[in-house]
Amino acid sequence: MKTIGYIIQKEFKQIFRNKGMLPIIFILPILQLVILSNAATYEVKNIKFAYIDYDHSSTSRALIEKFNASTYFNVLTDFPSQEKASSAMLSGEVDVVLEIPNHFERNLIKEKTTDLSITINAIDGAAAGVESVYVNQIVQSFNKDVKMTILETSKKTVQPVTIEGIPSFWYNITLDYKTFMVPGILVLLVTMITLFLSGMNIVREKEIGTLEQINVTPIRKSQFIIGKLFPFWVIGMGLLTIGLILAKIIFNIPMVGSLILLYVFTSIYILVILGMGLLISNFTDTQQQAMFIAWFFMVIFILMSGLFTPIESMPKWAQIVTEFNPIKYFVEIVRMVLLKGSGFMDILPQLWKTLLYAIIMNGLAVWSYKKVN
Amino acid sequence: MKKENVIVAEELTKAFGDFKAVNAISFEVKKGEIFGFLGANGAGKTTAMKMLIGISKPSSGKAKVAGFDVYTQTESIKKNIGYMSQKFALYDDLTVKENITFFGGIYGLSRAKIKEKREQLISELGLEGISNKLVGSLPLGWKQKLSFSVSLIHEPKIVFLDEPTGGVDPITRRQFWEMIYKAADQGTTIFVTTHYMDEAEYCDRVSIMVEGKIEALDTPKKLKEQFKVASMNDVFLKLARNIEL
Numbered sequence: 076m077k078t079i080g081y082i083i084q085k086e087f088k089q090i091f092r093n094k095g096m097l098p099i100i101f102i103l104p105i106l107q108l109v110i111l112s113n114a115a116t117y118e119v120k121n122i123k124f125a126y127i128d129y130d131h132s133s134t135s136r137a138l139i140e141k142f143n144a145s146t147y148f149n150v151l152t153d154f155p156s157q158e159k160a161s162s163a164m165l166s167g168e169v170d171v172v173l174e175i176p177n178h179f180e181r182n183l184i185k186e187k188t189t190d191l192s193i194t195i196n197a198i199d200g201a202a203a204g205v206e207s208v209y210v211n212q213i214v215q216s217f218n219k220d221v222k223m224t225i226l227e228t229s230k231k232t233v234q235p236v237t238i239e240g241i242p243s244f245w246y247n248i249t250l251d252y253k254t255f256m257v258p259g260i261l262v263l264l265v266t267m268i269t270l271f272l273s274g275m276n277i278v279r280e281k282e283i284g285t286l287e288q289i290n291v292t293p294i295r296k297s298q299f300i301i302g303k304l305f306p307f308w309v310i311g312m313g314l315l316t317i318g319l320i321l322a323k324i325i326f327n328i329p330m331v332g333s334l335i336l337l338y339v340f341t342s343i344y345i346l347v348i349l350g351m352g353l354l355i356s357n358f359t360d361t362q363q364q365a366m367f368i369a370w371f372f373m374v375i376f377i378l379m380s381g382l383f384t385p386i387e388s389m390p391k392w393a394q395i396v397t398e399f400n401p402i403k404y405f406v407e408i409v410r411m412v413l414l415k416g417s418g419f420m421d422i423l424p425q426l427w428k429t430l431l432y433a434i435i436m437n438g439l440a441v442w443s444y445k446k447v448n
Numbered sequence: 449m450k451k452e453n454v455i456v457a458e459e460l461t462k463a464f465g466d467f468k469a470v471n472a473i474s475f476e477v478k479k480g481e482i483f484g485f486l487g488a489n490g491a492g493k494t495t496a497m498k499m500l501i502g503i504s505k506p507s508s509g510k511a512k513v514a515g516f517d518v519y520t521q522t523e524s525i526k527k528n529i530g531y532m533s534q535k536f537a538l539y540d541d542l543t544v545k546e547n548i549t550f551f552g553g554i555y556g557l558s559r560a561k562i563k564e565k566r567e568q569l570i571s572e573l574g575l576e577g578i579s580n581k582l583v584g585s586l587p588l589g590w591k592q593k594l595s596f597s598v599s600l601i602h603e604p605k606i607v608f609l610d611e612p613t614g615g616v617d618p619i620t621r622r623q624f625w626e627m628i629y630k631a632a633d634q635g636t637t638i639f640v641t642t643h644y645m646d647e648a649e650y651c652d653r654v655s656i657m658v659e660g661k662i663e664a665l666d667t668p669k670k671l672k673e674q675f676k677v678a679s680m681n682d683v684f685l686k687l688a689r690n691i692e693l
Contacts, residue, residue, distance in 0.1 A: 081553030085542065092541050284535030290503045291531040293523050294554045447522055448504050 078294060082302025086276075090306060100272070104264035104314055108321055112257045119205040124148040125169040127160055132180035141217050142173070147209050160194070170196045171206055257326045258409040259382040261318040266376075266402055269311040269345055270369055273304060273352030278365045281356075290446045300441055304349045311345040312338070331416030340408050340422065343429050347401045350436030357443045376402040404429050451478040454606055454637045455500065460509035462495050469495040471660035472509060477639060479605075482632050484651030484668075485641040488688055491657040493641040494534070494610055500639070501531050501608050514605045527555075530599035530607035534614060536591055538598060540584030544575055547583055548598060555602035569597045589620035596627060606637040613644065625650055645681040654680070656687055663687050 090096060124142055128135050143150045151169060154160040160172045174192035182189040193210055197203035280286040289299060315338070322328040352369070359365040378384075379393065380402040386394055397403045404425040411417035455477035462470040470492045477483045487493045498504035500513050502522030511518040514528040538547045548569055552562035570579045573593055583591060592612060599607055609628075613621045625647065632638050640651070648654050648668060655665040664671055664687060668680055675683045 078554055078556060081550055085539070085546070085550045088546065089539070089541050283540075284533060284537045285539060287503065287533055287535070288531065288537035289554070291501050291526055291529070292551070292554050293526040293556070447502060448498075 078298045079302040079305075082299065083305050086303060086306040090310075100268060100310060100314075101317070104268055105317065105321060107264050108257070108260055108318055109325060111260050111263075112253055112326060119202050119209070120147055122148050122206055122209070123168065123170045124150050124173070125152050125154055125160060125163065125171070126150070126173040126175065127154045127157060128175045129177045130175050130179040134180035134183060135175045138175065138214070138217050139173075141213050145209070145213060164194065164196055167196075170202075171210060173210070253326050254328055254414065255410070257322045257328050258413050259380075259406050261315070261322060262380075262382065262402060262405045262409055263377065264318060265311055265314050265341065265345070266348055266405070267373060268314055269307050269348045270352050270373065271366070272310065273307045273349045274355045274365045274369045275362050276307070277303060277353060277356040278359055278362050282361060296441055296444055296446060300353065300437075300444060304353065307349055307352075308342070308345050311348070312342065315341050328413060330413050332412035332414075333416075333418070334412075336419060336422065337409065337412045340405070340412075340426060340429065343426070343433055344401060344405050344408075346433040347429060347436050350433060350440045351401075353440035354436065354443060357440065357445075376400050379403065380406050382406050398428075401429060401432055451480065453477065454479050454515075455483075455511070455513050455639065457500070457511040458509055460496065460499060460511050461507050462492075462499055462504065463507040468660050470499070473657070473660075473662045475655055475662060475665055477606075477637060479637055480632055480635050482628065482638040482640065482650070482652045484648050484654035485639060485657070486643065486645075486648055486654050486684065487641070487657030488643065492660040493657055496657070497608055497610055497639070497641060501529055502526055527602075528605045530602070530604040532592075532595050532599045532607070532609045532612055534611045536588070536595060538583050538591065538595055541582060543582055544570065544579045544586075544594060547594070548601065551598050552601050557602060565601055569601070573597060589616040589623075592616055592620070593624060593627065596624065600631060600636065604636065606639060607631065609638065609640040611641055611643070613642065613647065621647070645679065645684055648680040648684075656684060658687055 090100070126139055126142075128139065139150065139153075142148045148171070154163065154172070157174065160169070160174075163169045164172060172194040174194070176190060176192070179189055179191075191214060193207070195203045195206050195210075277286065280289070319330070319334070319337075323330065351372070355365050355368050355372075359368060379386075379389070379397045379400050381397070382402070386397050386403065389397070408417075408422050408425050411422060453476045455475075457476075458474050459472040460470060460474070461468060461472050473496060485493055485497070495504065499506045499518055500511060502513075502518060502525045506518060513525045516522075516524040516528070518525065539550070542550065545566060548566045549562055552565055557565065570576055573590075575590070575594070578586070583594070586594070596607075596609070596612060599609075613624055616624070621644070628638055628640070628650075640647075642648065651668065653665070653667050654671065655662045656671075657663070664674075664683070666674070671683050672678065672680065675686050677683055677686065
């Protein structure tokens with residue numbers, strides 16, 4: 076116990092003396108939280124919109140005005156021809172082109188039906204989908220207006236019947252994107268910093284040769300490892316605290332559930348990540364190698380965590396793979412506890428799996444740490 | 449009175465694939481002896497030493513250090529030895545005092561004992577004025593002396609020094625050897641590798657390793673007689689040249 080104390084003391088001194096490391100530990104995550112939470116959004120705004128108006132009627136101008144009035148569309152320009160519009164889309168100047176055909180107004184009034192052609196740049200499929208919905212909504216609402224006026228001018232007494240669905244959104248009533256995103260990014264920063272720090276740390280001692288010196292002492296493996304990892308566990312918990320405070324102050328994220336529960340889960344979760352970091356450092360000889368391997372796992376874990384894309388829409392095999400992704404559990408728990416107010420019994424399955432993961436990871440790490448080659 | 453053997457190696461071998469870095473070496477080191485372990489770069493000195501200090505498993509052969517087996521009792525060996533590596537292995541970002549405290553701590557010394565050792569060590573090395581300075585800011589020679597003292601902090605029976613004087617000036621080397629003599633006088637066995645042949649003259653006995661094998665082992669005086677040369681340097685050159693031919 077006393078021996079572990081000496082190592083912990085030494086680690087903390089070294090961490091706080093490393094002037095290059097401190098900002099990485101504390102400032103970068105904060106920047107990450109603030110910037111990413113604002114930038115990483117599914118909302119599609121400022122869509123670059125252009126149109127080709129062959130009709131030049133008051134109706135076509137009214138439709139374009141509708142797009143102009145929308146906050147989602149930036150009406151850029153009109154093109155005289157299809158070719159000009161295509162080349163503008165190729166060069167990325169526009170994302171959506173609306174083509175209003177000749178006799179648009181006349182057809183709408185006389186035949187009560189007309190065609191509109193909409194071209195959407197779908198390189199980013201998700202954004203294109205959202206854009207298509209927006210365009211549809213605007214055209215639909217416009218079309219209904221027209222019909223209403225048509226109905227009135229023809230003096231028919233029949234009122235169109237419209238059925239309106241009233242969606243009821245739970246847990247994130249205002250559909251605020253940040254409410255969903257900030258807890259997820261909190262997960263990222265706690266994970267990244269603890270993984271990289273623990274992964275680099277022991278390799279660094281290998282590189283400078285002090286690890287050999289430690290291996291020649293009668294210190295026990297478990298003492299050394301606990302002493303090494305404990306400071307990073309503390310830093311991880313500290314990061315969670317800083318992140319939660321920022322989430323509350325800057326983004327006013329609702330915190331419905333028990334923070335104690337969140338801390339209990341995180342304390343186990345960080346053990347998984349630290350074990351992983353140690354495992355990486357046992358199998359690498361330089362910090363560079365450790366960094367690459369840590370990155371490799373990090374990228375896969377993040378992309379398959381349900382943080383950005385829902386796990387439900389992944390193929391079956393990928394969904395099975397995500398069962399081995401600790402970040403997935405943490406993302407789920409943070410969102411469940413903070414936004415839904417889930418209790419202990421609700422998060423029990425994730426808690427068990429994470430605990431098991433922690434035991435396996437640290438078991439492997441201690442086993443693969445060799446004092447004798 | 450015959451002194452006890454604290455290191456005994458018999459046919460000790462370390463192979464990496466087909467290459468035998470250490471090829472069946474046998475020797476004994478007596479208590480309180482300064483044993484010089486000589487050889488050219490790559491002759492296998494460091495590999496042999498790593499087996500003796502319990503951080504590298506031998507491929508075959510037998511060895512006992514401080515009475516403990518190098519295969520099964522490495523942790524007991526580690527309690528009884530000190531080690532100073534070629535690479536300077538104190539923490540540059542800790543102060544002199546903190547380094548002493550840390551290593552004292554992981555060898556399991558009591559708080560009072562650490563404090564006593566720390567003060568004794570700092571005054572012996574004359575580091576009073578800079579004991580709160582980071583070790584990284586000290587000149588190499590001072591670092592090496594500090595490193596040697598730290599390797600003795602738990603009063604080991606044997607201390608292993610792997611090229612302890614590499615890159616330091618002659619005056620510091622001289623002082624360093626005085627420290628070694630002092631430790632040996634107090635009964636500590638010294639096992640030292642070097643490729644400075646003038647240092648070999650300071651040893652009680654030396655072994656010379658060439659390509660994984662011990663080619664000569666005796667007191668410096670007898671080796672010089674045996675090879676009919678005036679200095680250890682010539683002994684070494686003769687042995688090394690034989691191999692090249």
